[in-house]
Amino acid sequence: MQVSxxxxxxxxxxxxxxxxxxxxxxxxxxxxxxxxxxEPYLAKxxxxxxxxxxxxxxxxxxxxxxxxxxxxxxTGLAVVEAVEGTGxxxxxxxxxxxxxxxxxxxxxxxxxxxxxxxxxxxxxxxARLAETTIADIRRHRPDTLRARAAETLGW
Numbered sequence: 001m002q003v004s005x006x007x008x009x010x011x012x013x014x015x016x017x018x019x020x021x022x023x024x025x026x027x028x029x030x031x032x033x034x035x036x037x038x039e040p041y042l043a044k045x046x047x048x049x050x051x052x053x054x055x056x057x058x059x060x061x062x063x064x065x066x067x068x069x070x071x072x073x074x075t076g077l078a079v080v081e082a083v084e085g086t087g088x089x090x091x092x093x094x095x096x097x098x099x100x101x102x103x104x105x106x107x108x109x110x111x112x113x114x115x116x117x118x119x120x121x122x123x124x125x126x127a128r129l130a131e132t133t134i135a136d137i138r139r140h141r142p143d144t145l146r147a148r149a150a151e152t153l154g155w
Contacts (some may be wrong), residue, residue: 001125006045006083009037012133013046014079015052018071019146025057025064044089045083052082071138077129086109089125090118 011032020026028046032039043104046065049055056068067074092115096103111119138146 001089003080003084006048007080008036008152009042010045010049010054010079011076011082011134011137013042013065014049014067014071014074015137016149017055017067018063018074018133018134018138019149019155020066020153024155025062025066025150026153027064033067049079049082051077054078054082067134071135072133074134075130076132076134076137077126079134080129088119089122090115092118097106 012035016031016034017026028043029039031037031046032042046055046057050057050065053068054074055065057063057065092112094108094112096114097108097113
């Protein structure tokens, strides 16, 4: 399985925002520059994060983005689903019903074994993301990186 680059961007942006003092809003341009991201593409993901309630945005000269909830209440699953959507990662096309080895109707009374396996893997993946928060990710960032971000961004 592969998720879009937007997931990586969103996770890093949310982690960076979690380090902003007192939830200070951070402008989109500042976020883009922090990771050398193209601002128009980042805007698309920020919009999704706001729509999903992961971030809030404030307009105006002192506006920007901030986490909608504390970092310890913002899950990796919320971020992934904001970017990728909430649909399943696997869609069974019932391949077993096609071709020269097609299964009969009677042989298809139960869910396909491949479908069952993929659903279980998706459930485990989502459960792991749901138990991991932005605060957990932040704790694994080196102190030197956090200090550099604070210095560079004027925190």
